[in-house]
Amino acid sequence: MNQSITNKKKRKKDTVALVLIYLSSGFSIGLLLLILGYVAFKAVPYFSFKYLYSTTSIIDHTVGILPNIINTLYLVIVTLLIACPIGIGGAIYLHEYAKNQKLVRIVTFANEVLAGIPSIIYGLFGMLFFGVYLGWGFSILTGACTLSLMVLPIITRNTQTSLETVPKSYREAALGLGTNKWYMIRTVLLPSAIPGVLTGVILSIGRIISESAALLFTAGSGVLLPKGLFSHLFNSGATLTIQLYLEMSKANYENAFVIAFVLVIVVLLLNLFAKFIASKWDVSKVENNGK
Amino acid sequence: MNKEMTSINSDLKKREVVEKSAEHILRFLSIVSIIAVIVITGYMLMAGTPALLKYGIFDILFGTVWQPTSSNPSFGILYVILTSIVGVTIAVIIAVPIGLLTAIHLSEIATRRSSKWMKTAIELLAGIPSIVYGLLGVQIINPIIYQLELLIFKNSATHQFTGGSNLLAAILVLVIMILPTLISVSENALRAVPNNYRTSSLALGASKMQTIFKVILPSAKSGIISAIVLGIGRAMGEAMAIVLVAGNTIHIPLPFSSVRFLTTAIVSEMGYAQGAHREVLFTIGLVLFLFIMLINVMLSAVLKRGEE
Amino acid sequence: MKKIHSYIIIILLCISVSGCKSTTTNSGNNVVIKVNGSTSMEKLINGLGELINREYPNISIEAQFTGSSAGIESVINKTSLIGNSSRLLKEEEEAKGLVANIVAIDGIIVITNQSNNVSSLSKEQLIAIYKGEIRNWNEIGGEDVPIVIIGREAASGTRTAFEDILGIENECKYIQEINEAGGVVAKVESIKGAIGYVSLDLLTKKTKALAIDGIEPTIESIRNGQYLLQRPYLMVTMGEISKQSQEVQKIFEFIDSDKGKAFIESIGLVPVS
Numbered sequence: 001m002n003q004s005i006t007n008k009k010k011r012k013k014d015t016v017a018l019v020l021i022y023l024s025s026g027f028s029i030g031l032l033l034l035i036l037g038y039v040a041f042k043a044v045p046y047f048s049f050k051y052l053y054s055t056t057s058i059i060d061h062t063v064g065i066l067p068n069i070i071n072t073l074y075l076v077i078v079t080l081l082i083a084c085p086i087g088i089g090g091a092i093y094l095h096e097y098a099k100n101q102k103l104v105r106i107v108t109f110a111n112e113v114l115a116g117i118p119s120i121i122y123g124l125f126g127m128l129f130f131g132v133y134l135g136w137g138f139s140i141l142t143g144a145c146t147l148s149l150m151v152l153p154i155i156t157r158n159t160q161t162s163l164e165t166v167p168k169s170y171r172e173a174a175l176g177l178g179t180n181k182w183y184m185i186r187t188v189l190l191p192s193a194i195p196g197v198l199t200g201v202i203l204s205i206g207r208i209i210s211e212s213a214a215l216l217f218t219a220g221s222g223v224l225l226p227k228g229l230f231s232h233l234f235n236s237g238a239t240l241t242i243q244l245y246l247e248m249s250k251a252n253y254e255n256a257f258v259i260a261f262v263l264v265i266v267v268l269l270l271n272l273f274a275k276f277i278a279s280k281w282d283v284s285k286v287e288n289n290g291k
Numbered sequence: 292m293n294k295e296m297t298s299i300n301s302d303l304k305k306r307e308v309v310e311k312s313a314e315h316i317l318r319f320l321s322i323v324s325i326i327a328v329i330v331i332t333g334y335m336l337m338a339g340t341p342a343l344l345k346y347g348i349f350d351i352l353f354g355t356v357w358q359p360t361s362s363n364p365s366f367g368i369l370y371v372i373l374t375s376i377v378g379v380t381i382a383v384i385i386a387v388p389i390g391l392l393t394a395i396h397l398s399e400i401a402t403r404r405s406s407k408w409m410k411t412a413i414e415l416l417a418g419i420p421s422i423v424y425g426l427l428g429v430q431i432i433n434p435i436i437y438q439l440e441l442l443i444f445k446n447s448a449t450h451q452f453t454g455g456s457n458l459l460a461a462i463l464v465l466v467i468m469i470l471p472t473l474i475s476v477s478e479n480a481l482r483a484v485p486n487n488y489r490t491s492s493l494a495l496g497a498s499k500m501q502t503i504f505k506v507i508l509p510s511a512k513s514g515i516i517s518a519i520v521l522g523i524g525r526a527m528g529e530a531m532a533i534v535l536v537a538g539n540t541i542h543i544p545l546p547f548s549s550v551r552f553l554t555t556a557i558v559s560e561m562g563y564a565q566g567a568h569r570e571v572l573f574t575i576g577l578v579l580f581l582f583i584m585l586i587n588v589m590l591s592a593v594l595k596r597g598e599e
Numbered sequence: 600m601k602k603i604h605s606y607i608i609i610i611l612l613c614i615s616v617s618g619c620k621s622t623t624t625n626s627g628n629n630v631v632i633k634v635n636g637s638t639s640m641e642k643l644i645n646g647l648g649e650l651i652n653r654e655y656p657n658i659s660i661e662a663q664f665t666g667s668s669a670g671i672e673s674v675i676n677k678t679s680l681i682g683n684s685s686r687l688l689k690e691e692e693e694a695k696g697l698v699a700n701i702v703a704i705d706g707i708i709v710i711t712n713q714s715n716n717v718s719s720l721s722k723e724q725l726i727a728i729y730k731g732e733i734r735n736w737n738e739i740g741g742e743d744v745p746i747v748i749i750g751r752e753a754a755s756g757t758r759t760a761f762e763d764i765l766g767i768e769n770e771c772k773y774i775q776e777i778n779e780a781g782g783v784v785a786k787v788e789s790i791k792g793a794i795g796y797v798s799l800d801l802l803t804k805k806t807k808a809l810a811i812d813g814i815e816p817t818i819e820s821i822r823n824g825q826y827l828l829q830r831p832y833l834m835v836t837m838g839e840i841s842k843q844s845q846e847v848q849k850i851f852e853f854i855d856s857d858k859g860k861a862f863i864e865s866i867g868l869v870p871v872s
Contacts, residue, residue, distance in 0.1 A: 121576055
């Protein structure tokens, strides 16, 4: 047991370890800087705000990603419309109503399984089930339903965590005033749980925006502008990530870097927004009596 | 004042109905995930097994010739399976030390301020869409690997040059992709170790490094293992980032060979495969699915043992 | 758990009732025609779509590009109205009622990296390269650079046509199989010893098209049949054009018209009369 602090040999090992540690974290951080820098460096010469509101036309010789931005928005909104009620509702049931703990464990396990399935498998399933069996083919609706399964665990988990942080006293006070359970949940619990739910929503938006493998065979690669608000759901729609893949495949690297640049900026903004929400509405900072 | 709001006895029946239906609806919503898992598993099995029965499990899983569109089709995916295993294993072996050491830096060594913005940086890395990594792989990694290839195989008479799109390039891209996940989950695990472990170890005369490697790391073992498993899962399931850097023809997984992974095999051919070819692609999907399930089950088993 | 059973049954019932398969989507008067197929024909189809939309504002073409065979398949299983193919139909495909409508003739050019100083190959040399028998450019008068063989995926119409014309089906020693026509261009542009094949309209400044047996690939040499590697572009329909919907008929009318032919020529293809 050479625990003596005057032992010089141990010091050498320590410095080696320290050097390795600094190298590793330098590498990791350096990676981020390299990626951001390279994407910006390659994209800025070609970038102009015009990209964001024009379409790609062979006849007019223009390039633009407006349809892709619209498709991405459609996908985010529809996916959330499907996933949020299911996720939030499910989490509420599991946390507030469920008396059978076995059910809670099975559902939690199912959510973990869903979270672990690779996106290409979701893509295959979505294509088979929503695309072929239900007959929706390549469409935004197919893509949205597939993605909602992917983000379901995120929303459920975050809502559950958020419900856990709401102090018991809130519930007891409301029930003590004579409200019914659902009323209490609606008017007292949910509003207090909103920050956690919002975190889940933002994480889901991040996931939806970065998703490509699951969308390739579900939402497809269409780039038409919507002719009707609702009918566009049944059209095929390439999101920004899918368009990036297509441009890469065709070696249009200028377009590809512009799209990559836009994506990185969006992710950055989302991240900052999430941090802002988390810091501003921290329920656990509120006084907890009896928790 | 609104009468409805003050009296707790009025509309009792109406309230009852609302309450009951709310509970039913919520219960239904909570089991959607169970239904989803069952349906997805069912579909994968339904889609993936016919080919196994038709062409023989042995021929498919252990065959080495992949010629799905010739007049005498052959569906051997052994090399594809091996590529996924070898590629992911090597990627994890490279990424884990780097990720773990970075996590140690974040949680044990960095000051509060610097660890804050480092964490933001890692979260940003984690949020970047994987296809962007693929783009950088094609633009930066492929050319470098090609130069390396030209150098190493300068006088080779038998090497078929891949132009830089090979297993090595794919592994490098995978390493970069799983690094952020590894770092953040490991860091959480390290931070969760109670502080008195650190203080008592230091009090006994151990140096900081000794404390970290002999006390904290072992205590955070289960968290770190789940980080590694998450990384493995992410690497196994990645398709878009590596499909354009790995070469996309089927060979034995050697570093400078053009290869196909389970995932890239599906992505590259699903768009146009028909009939038997398509069925086998779903079989590949099934194999992938079972691999991931296996890894996750092993994780739960390890974690459970860790809790005891 | 009985309640859960009843919920499951309810969902399954709802799911089995739904389903709206359509090869066109209508919103008001607007018709969207779904087409699918060859990636080589992307410029043609996208350009046609825009021109037709200007001519008939209520008709739009929604195009997927997943490869010739997939395009043909999608017409058979009714997920699209028109299938774009850069190879001829097989017998069993025609037996299912498909009609091949040739809309243009395309040349397949063999491209190499700009730095390559070889500018012509004989048919035999081309075959030997793709079979892996010639492995370095210096064996045919070029520099000491190894040959990197790029090709398309197994169901590509371009690949089928290329291998058919040269008689080397299933004998090519590809080191990279790319899913998209443009992807081949990408690889050849960036890899020094690369060789690949794409349709004529994809020639870029960073790639060189080789002459085959001394004949340069131009619209003229394709039109008069001298250039070896040429194949038809088909827009496949289920049944004759006269049996299709009004909008689809208008599409084919436009292709036949002067405007259509002018566009086809403008992108480097040979229109058919």
